[in-house]
Amino acid sequence: xxxxxxxxxxxxxxxxxxxxxxxxxxxxxxxxxxxxxxxxxxxxxxxxxxxxxxxxxxxxxxxxxxxxxxxxxxxxxxxxxxxxxxxxxxxxxxxxxxxxxxxxxxxxxxxxxxxxxxxxxxxxxxxxxxxxxxxxxxxxxxxxxxxxxxxxxxxxxxxxxxxxxxxxxxxxxxxxxxxxxxxxxxxxxxxxxxxxxxxxxxxxxxxxxxxxxxxxxxxxxxxxxxxxxxxxxxxxxxxxxxxxxxxxxxxxxxxxxxxxxx
Numbered sequence: 001x002x003x004x005x006x007x008x009x010x011x012x013x014x015x016x017x018x019x020x021x022x023x024x025x026x027x028x029x030x031x032x033x034x035x036x037x038x039x040x041x042x043x044x045x046x047x048x049x050x051x052x053x054x055x056x057x058x059x060x061x062x063x064x065x066x067x068x069x070x071x072x073x074x075x076x077x078x079x080x081x082x083x084x085x086x087x088x089x090x091x092x093x094x095x096x097x098x099x100x101x102x103x104x105x106x107x108x109x110x111x112x113x114x115x116x117x118x119x120x121x122x123x124x125x126x127x128x129x130x131x132x133x134x135x136x137x138x139x140x141x142x143x144x145x146x147x148x149x150x151x152x153x154x155x156x157x158x159x160x161x162x163x164x165x166x167x168x169x170x171x172x173x174x175x176x177x178x179x180x181x182x183x184x185x186x187x188x189x190x191x192x193x194x195x196x197x198x199x200x201x202x203x204x205x206x207x208x209x210x211x212x213x214x215x216x217x218x219x220x221x222x223x224x225x226x227x228x229x230x231x232x233x234x235x236x237x238x239x240x241x242x243x244x245x246x247x248x249x250x251x252x253x254x255x256x257x258x259x260x261x262x
Contacts, residue, residue: 005073006049007107007116008033009066009093011100012158015058019046025155026058027051027166027181031084031091031098032105032116034076037065052077054169056181068117075108082106082127083174087146087159089125101158102146103170130176136262140202143171144219150233164217164229168204171219177261183217190259196224196240203260207242207253216253218243 008029016023019041029035029051038057039048046059052073068076084104091100093116108114112123146159147170153161157170165183172179179186187206193199199220205228207216218228218238226238230252237244242254 004037005068005070006035006037006065007068007072007076008035009116009119010064011098011104013060013064015049015051015056015060015155017058019048019059021061023059025153027056027155028157029060030104030157031100032081032107034068034073034105036073051181053173053178054181066117072117079108080130080176082109082129084123085126085128085174089123091124092122094119094121101160103157103174128174130174136175137201139175140171140219140262141221143174144221144227147171147229147233148227148235150229152229152231152233162229162233167229167233168217168219172261175262179261184214186217187214187257187259190261193258193260196220196238196255196258199258200260202262203258205238205255206257206259208256209254212256214256220258 008031011031013029014025015027015029017026034052035049037047037049045062047062047065048059050057084100084102087102088099091098106114106123107116114121147167150159150162154163156162157166165181165186169179169181193203201220201222203220205218205220205226206214209215218226221227224238225235226243227235236246242251245252
């Protein structure tokens, strides 16, 4: 019998659109992420989950599931958790060492010790408290630039591979804000900003394709610059028309919506 809830105890777990190793990666669980189990595949190998942070739904391999009780999840959801601030950091879980990624949740951390379910861990790295409050512009620039040159990976959420909306979600998560997973979902959040001249550092810039669908997002850095994941996390020029690639000198994306989250 599968428990209805879990917390990721591995550095990351791939979440797929269908219950198959051949299915595309749609997102990732990082260490400390919580989820509910919705369904078990017919062959018993896969679990359909809902990530509790953003309600995103996908499939994980059952062997990578770590069960926790509903009571533990209720306590988890009441906490204002801290995060890993290193690109990668060591964590010792019951005398077994693992590496975890920037932006990973550190559940029930007290000092450098915490627990996931019935397992205790020791964290060895830099710790970030949710950074919402004063100096948000400086903090968002600092966090966004931590991901610079990270390679693009569809469904990725780490310095070793990340997509455009995974990048914006992770940056804002460490700041203490909940963004949805995909760019078109994030475009429904926040306050609408009229044009780029009225944008502040940290505003989210959204871009459409020829079918008028939102397919890309980045973070405004001020002085007509945007940081976004396109091939890699990079800085380009932005105006009311869109992103002007700093290398090709051609527009790569067409601006459609600007939203302010902070």
